[in-house]
């Protein structure tokens with residue numbers, strides 16, 4: 001009945017996320033899942049690229065986008081990726097408290113990003129009348145960026161649930177893979193945003 | 208918190224219907240999930256078959272008024288959708304679930320909980336789709352649901368398509384991931400990649416296809432859903448939308464999908480030919496790499512469904528050549544199967560008959576495939592009955608023949624009884640003859656100009672006799688299927704008890720009991736080469752050497768949560784569909800999503816560590 005996986009610094013293996021078969025399964029399964037997510041976003045990007053100039057007489061990308069806000073959002077999200085790296089670093093050193101702290105910082109940065117995004121969308125809607133239904137470009141824009149935002153929200157809920165659930169019991173080989181995997185997810189979201197920043201906003205300003 | 212449960216010896220006492228039902232609703236055992244997939248997929252296969260019969264009855268004579276035009280469109284759409292998503296795929300998943308863990312010497316799949324979730328998502332997705340029949344009309348825009356036909360189709364039919372497939376598709380995706388991880392991580396000691404049986408190999412590669420193809424479908428369905436339910440403009444030309452985007456996304460999913468349907472059966476045929484020829488598979492390595500090559504090319508050729516869209520000669524040529532290239536690895540496979548049988552000690556039983564019938568049938572389908580892959584010629588074939596003939600030769604001649612072969616082959620392993628041989632042969636011969644009667648003539652109907660998806664045809668254009676023959680053939684096939692269903696019931700009631708290894712098999716699944724214990728292997732076997740059981744037999748031992756001492760086994764707990772999560776989505780689906788009429792339906796969305804997310808929350812907040820079967824208990828159980 002050796003299912004007690006709680007750890008102390010001596011029993012901590014090098015890679016606690018992969019120390020059990022369950023952990024290894026989660027780890028590899030999640031990488032596969034991210035492969036599928038890549039296709040999902042690739043299709044959304046393809047759709048956006050095909051429709052980005054189909055404004056149907058409504059506002060176009062270069063009239064809408066302000067790079068200042070988007071730059072701030074990028075900084076927020078990139079930083080949150082870094083802080084989640086710190087969190088995992090502390091996980092590997094079996095320092096639950098520090099890990100939790102850095103995850104909380106990550107969550108706060110994520111919410112800040114999300115707040116900016118909500119502000120951005122409402123701004124477009126109220127100032128320019130640019131909505132999901134106003135043109136094919138509008139539909140494609142809100143769908144692509146919105147899917148990313150939805151992923152951010154989901155990641156935040158996930159991290160919060162993990163923090164709360166494991167708040168009192170420290171690290172063990174059962175929950176270490178869970179923390180590891182959520183951080184992978186978070187990096188993935190970050191990478192997608194880098195592409196959005198480039199393909200949607202920078203290219204939208206240029207052309 | 209931690210549950211350590213002692214399993215009672217369930218087989219010894221008879222249990223009531225309620226207990227069995229609850230067992231299946233909560234099971235996370237891959238062998239029982241396989242049963243669920245088999246009965247779910249089998250049910251939808253009968254529904255899809257009924258729809259096929261309606262189509263053929265309508266087309267038995269010119270100007271027939273058996274079905275109205277609108278109803279014909281619905282039956283046609285539902286036939287295609289049902290057969291591909293709700294029959295063929297789940298039946299393949301049934302075989303994969305039943306066999307993969309056994310073939311690699313594993314006690315379980317990597318994610319038992321997710322495995323059962325995948326099944327329930329499929330089932331509830333399929334139920335949503337079919338609820339449309341009773342709620343104002345089924346989808347009617349074809350299984351491909353091309354925009355703008357699908358975006359402008361009145362009523363809620365296409366909405367059911369969108370929601371139903373979205374839910375079922377999610378189930379397929381997580382099922383695929385589960386198989387991938389199972390095969391990567393759970394192989395028995397010594398089971399290297401290049402010792403895996405071809406069925407496992409092919410399922411592995413198929414799962415990769417699922418992983419990369421299904422998210423495209425997810426996106427396509429979302430776009431269609433947004434256009435229909437939330438007034439977006441992806442496919443609305445007046446607002447700058449572009450309907451060809453749907454075609455691209457659909458076929459980026461759809462072409463790999465046809466390989467998802469065929470590759471696992473290629474693997475199964477390889478196992479079957481080698482077992483029933485008493486020979487090692489000819490060209491094992493070539494088979495593995497041919498499978499990979501087919502899978503890769505399968506992703507590169509989607510635009511051959513769009514030659515007539517007007518992508519231009521350069522794109523058309525590239526896609527045509529890439530498509531034709533698939534014939535090369537496929538040809539390699541055909542020759543290897545023939546070479547496997549060459550000089551072998553061949554046993555012909557009903558499983559082998561299906562495999563033998565597959566070879567010429569599928570080869571014909573492959574040849575017409577190369578024909579339609581030729582752009583200039585495809586301008587003639589496209590959307591004609593010729594294409595209908597082509598894809599039925601590959602999908603029925605490959606996938607359905609394969610599923611029948613697999614069921615006859617593995618039935619003893621899955622249920623502990625051998626299907627009745629006489630009835631098996633009767634099924635095969637009536638189905639085979641009926642199949643060729645139905646579809647061979649359709650090539651010529653197509654060449655004579657009969658378009659696909661039309662509800663009727665005019666008299667005296669040379670199409671009458673061909674259509675009559677085609678319909679007669681369909682009745683033969685229906686007869687064969689009915690015999691099979693009778694066979695299943697007969698075998699359950701009276702069938703002979705199967706030994707553990709009824710076919711003198713070569714691979715690990717035959718080293719377990721029929722049906723296997725819920726932990727599959729008491730001791731995980733040690734694999735010493737390709738066809739591990741055969742190696743032990745030829746060396747005179749006849750059974751596998753264990754790779755570990757007898758010890759306790761860790762098992763997952765059953766759970767009702769997968770059912771609840773899928774049920775929640777089922778409820779929410781109706782909310783989404785009807786909120787277009789009345790916003791009050793959003794309440795149903797909230798309730799449904801509440802059930803789903805609530806179940807997910809329970810799942811993540813409550814640790815489920817499973818239980819252990821003790822060593823003493825294993826020793827008590829007789830060998």
Ligand code: HEM
Pocket residue numbers: 351465466468469511512530531533534537572573574575576577578579580581585588589590594597598601602605606
């Ligand atoms: C050598 C192999 C193959 C080649 C060269 C080939 C080629 C093609 C081409 C060019 C088309 C489009 C025809 C048109 O719409 O004008 C087509 C349609 C189709 N093929 Fe194949 N194919 C091959 C194998 C397969 C296999 C293995 C399957 C499934 C198991 C399959 C299933 C289908 C289906 C379902 C369609 C019709 C889709 C629709 O429009 O509804 N094909 N094939």
Ligand SMILES: [Cu+2]
Pocket residue numbers: 461462465508509511512
């Ligand atoms: Cu294709």
